[in-house]
Amino acid sequence: MKGDLLVVGLSHRTAPVEVRERLAVTPAEIEVLLRALRSDRITELAMISTCNRVEIYAVSTDGPAALGSLRDHMHERLGVAVLDQGQAYGLDRRLYQRLGREAVHHLFRVSASLDSIVVGEPQILGQVKEALEAAQRAGTVGSTLGYYFSRAFRAARRVRRETAIALQPISVSSVAVDLARTVWEGFSDLRVLIIGAGKMSDLAARSLRAQGATVAVTNRTQARAEELASRLGCEVEPFADLPRALLRADIVITSTGAREPIVGRELVVEVQKLRRGRPLVIIDIAVPRDVEASVEELDGVYLWNIDHLQREAQKNLQDRRQEAERAEVMVDEEVARALAVERGRAVGPTIAALRARLLGLARAEADKLAGKLPDLDDRGRREVQAMTEALVNKILHAPLVTLKDGASSAEGQALIEAVHKLFGLPELEVISNEDAAMEEGE
Amino acid sequence: MDAVTILYLAAYATSTGFFLLRHMGGGQRAAGVGRALLTAGFLLQLGDIGVRCVRLQHPASSTPEAIALIAWLIAGGFLLASLRYRLDAAGAFAVAPVLVLLLLARVVPSESAAAPLGSLGLTHILLATLGVATFALAAAVAVLYLWQERQLRHKHLEQLRGKSTPLDTLDRLAARCVSFGFLVFTLGIVTGALWVARLGLVSGRADVRPEYVLALASWLAFGVLLLARAGAGWRGRRAAWLTLGGFAGALLVVVSYFIRHAA
Numbered sequence: 001m002k003g004d005l006l007v008v009g010l011s012h013r014t015a016p017v018e019v020r021e022r023l024a025v026t027p028a029e030i031e032v033l034l035r036a037l038r039s040d041r042i043t044e045l046a047m048i049s050t051c052n053r054v055e056i057y058a059v060s061t062d063g064p065a066a067l068g069s070l071r072d073h074m075h076e077r078l079g080v081a082v083l084d085q086g087q088a089y090g091l092d093r094r095l096y097q098r099l100g101r102e103a104v105h106h107l108f109r110v111s112a113s114l115d116s117i118v119v120g121e122p123q124i125l126g127q128v129k130e131a132l133e134a135a136q137r138a139g140t141v142g143s144t145l146g147y148y149f150s151r152a153f154r155a156a157r158r159v160r161r162e163t164a165i166a167l168q169p170i171s172v173s174s175v176a177v178d179l180a181r182t183v184w185e186g187f188s189d190l191r192v193l194i195i196g197a198g199k200m201s202d203l204a205a206r207s208l209r210a211q212g213a214t215v216a217v218t219n220r221t222q223a224r225a226e227e228l229a230s231r232l233g234c235e236v237e238p239f240a241d242l243p244r245a246l247l248r249a250d251i252v253i254t255s256t257g258a259r260e261p262i263v264g265r266e267l268v269v270e271v272q273k274l275r276r277g278r279p280l281v282i283i284d285i286a287v288p289r290d291v292e293a294s295v296e297e298l299d300g301v302y303l304w305n306i307d308h309l310q311r312e313a314q315k316n317l318q319d320r321r322q323e324a325e326r327a328e329v330m331v332d333e334e335v336a337r338a339l340a341v342e343r344g345r346a347v348g349p350t351i352a353a354l355r356a357r358l359l360g361l362a363r364a365e366a367d368k369l370a371g372k373l374p375d376l377d378d379r380g381r382r383e384v385q386a387m388t389e390a391l392v393n394k395i396l397h398a399p400l401v402t403l404k405d406g407a408s409s410a411e412g413q414a415l416i417e418a419v420h421k422l423f424g425l426p427e428l429e430v431i432s433n434e435d436a437a438m439e440e441g442e
Numbered sequence: 443m444d445a446v447t448i449l450y451l452a453a454y455a456t457s458t459g460f461f462l463l464r465h466m467g468g469g470q471r472a473a474g475v476g477r478a479l480l481t482a483g484f485l486l487q488l489g490d491i492g493v494r495c496v497r498l499q500h501p502a503s504s505t506p507e508a509i510a511l512i513a514w515l516i517a518g519g520f521l522l523a524s525l526r527y528r529l530d531a532a533g534a535f536a537v538a539p540v541l542v543l544l545l546l547a548r549v550v551p552s553e554s555a556a557a558p559l560g561s562l563g564l565t566h567i568l569l570a571t572l573g574v575a576t577f578a579l580a581a582a583v584a585v586l587y588l589w590q591e592r593q594l595r596h597k598h599l600e601q602l603r604g605k606s607t608p609l610d611t612l613d614r615l616a617a618r619c620v621s622f623g624f625l626v627f628t629l630g631i632v633t634g635a636l637w638v639a640r641l642g643l644v645s646g647r648a649d650v651r652p653e654y655v656l657a658l659a660s661w662l663a664f665g666v667l668l669l670a671r672a673g674a675g676w677r678g679r680r681a682a683w684l685t686l687g688g689f690a691g692a693l694l695v696v697v698s699y700f701i702r703h704a705a
Binding site for chain 2: 175178179181182183184185273275276277278279296299300302304308311312
């Protein structure tokens with residue numbers, strides 16, 4: 001075993017968007033950060049940084065120390081922000097940490113969208129896969145992390161396939177449609193502006209377009225805006241002319257990766273003057289937020305951010321609680337299965353080493369005997385060889401059954417260590433990354 | 443109180459109850475029943491107005507009859523608007539004032555006009571009554587607008603989902619009511635001024651009553667609202683509050699007439 005899985009992080013459950021946005025990391029930064037965090041103590045690392053959570057998954061042989069080290073890192077990152085803001089974020093009570101089975105369980109729940117703002121939403125699985133890919137590019141994925149992530153994907157797929165949890169969840173799209181219905185009579189005269197080219201915006205744009213609204217896209221990178229526009233069959237607005245785009249829009253859905261707000265209060269005040277009081281609905285799903293919070297106070301402007309969506313989703317959760325409970329049971333089963341298989345994987349090299357050691361001894365003794373009996377022909381040699389191997393197999397049968405059974409229990413590691421000690425076996429071989437990759441491809 | 447009056451009061455009361463039920467989360471059927479009862483009350487009251495006209499208790503004959511006409515016009519205006527707009531949620535705000543005004547009109551014994559009104563007086567009272575009724579409808583819509591807008595601002599989407607009237611629709615409907623009411627009310631004020639001037643010439647004295655000032659203030663508030671809407675794009679919350687302000691003035695005119703005649 002290379003070590004235990006552990007996780008340190010915060011999410012929409014423990015921290016408001018004001019705190020989450022201070023810790024958010026861009027995809028480009030993740031790889032650098034993972035390489036920097038790797039040490040003798042922390043051998044494998046991956047990081048999930050979405051608008052709802054910032055979590056570092058790691059593998060370490062010294063779990064408590066690794067957890068402390070990762071917590072310190074989180075504190076350091078936010079420490080600057082605390083000084084900047086002059087206010088305490090209470091990070092200690094916002095950060096959670098899990099070790100061993102609890103960490104595996106957490107990863108599985110996250111991947112299965114049971115810990116999402118919008119329970120059952122499909123985006124999180126893609127985001128967890130992207131986190132694994134980023135870690136692979138950074139070279140911080142080993143067999144343990146790769147294995148648990150692949151099992152988490154499998155659990156997520158099972159939950160989606162076997163429960164109705166993903167049916168009609170509250171999503172950015174559904175909230176956008178509901179908001180539009182609350183403000184306007186129909187969709188045919190509405191213009192939706194998508195700022196940024198994220199997946200959630202893509203889905204929301206498709207949904208509103210299906211209702212009859214006109215959709216326009218703008219993005220700092222013109223090429224990405226054009227790519228999304230061609231996929232959706234809609235217009236592109238130049239990012240440099242954002243005020244004009246806002247002026248024409250009725251609904252704005254924004255999800256850029258900008259570190260600072262791109263839509264400030266002053267801009268919206270000016271735009272609203274020119275709009276002559278026409279209502280403006282803004283859905284800001286970016287973390288850090290794209291729209292200044294005080295915009296919400298303006299007359300005729302209805303601003304929803306990611307936390308507002310969360311509260312809306314929690315109301316909706318009540319309706320699908322039964323499905324979520326079924327999904328939780330499935331996740332528990334998958335966690336137990338994954339841990340059992342992992343223990344089985346751990347015992348494999350021990351069994352191979354034990355068999356090799358005893359068979360080697362048996363063959364050596366058979367060869368020695370053959371040397372002492374010059375009249376023994378080839379057939380006789382093969383019989384002796386077969387007899388010694390059969391003897392070894394019979395002797396090993398009961399211990400191997402015990403070892404295999406014990407491997408899926410909590411005492412598995414102790415048994416393995418005892419066998420290594422008793423038979424003088426070499427250090428455990430580390431399962432190769434290729435094995436983990438094969439598992440992932442299941 | 444005769445049987446027909448009791449019947450349409452009961453119809454309006456139960457209609458208000460059903461619209462309130464709808465407003466508090468009841469199904470669409472509640473609004474349907476509310477609308478049917480409102481239609482029944484509206485038709486019964488129409489018959490009652492006809493009978494009263496035959497008995498020379500026409501709407502311009504006394505303040506209570508004028509108030510009853512305002513109530514009937516609000517009910518009719520709401521039913522008419524319901525044909526075009528999704529106004530289930532507004533029912534509670536529009537029909538409750540109908541009930542209150544009618545109760546007010548019917549509990550006070552009807553008095554006869556002190557002097558014959560003449561065509562100018564009759565025109566003035568009918569125009570002013572129609573104007574106030576239209577403003578009342580605009581105010582009911584404005585109250586609903588402010589309530590829904592508050593729910594939306596506080597992110598209580600579940601309070602609105604599937605049963606609210608879109609804010610933009612309410613805003614436009616209130617604006618149309620105010621535009622129409624302002625035109626009618628302006629004509630009412632002009633005819634009223636001419637009527638008062640003629641009465642003054644006949645009697646040799648011209649009083650300036652508080653109602654006149656209140657009516658003028660109300661007219662000014664609505665005038666400012668229309669100008670601000672056309673010129674500066676005043677909509678939404680500000681427009682709703684100004685509508686309520688203007689209607690408060692118009693309501694005080696009616697109340698002061700009512701008190702004067704009840705005294």
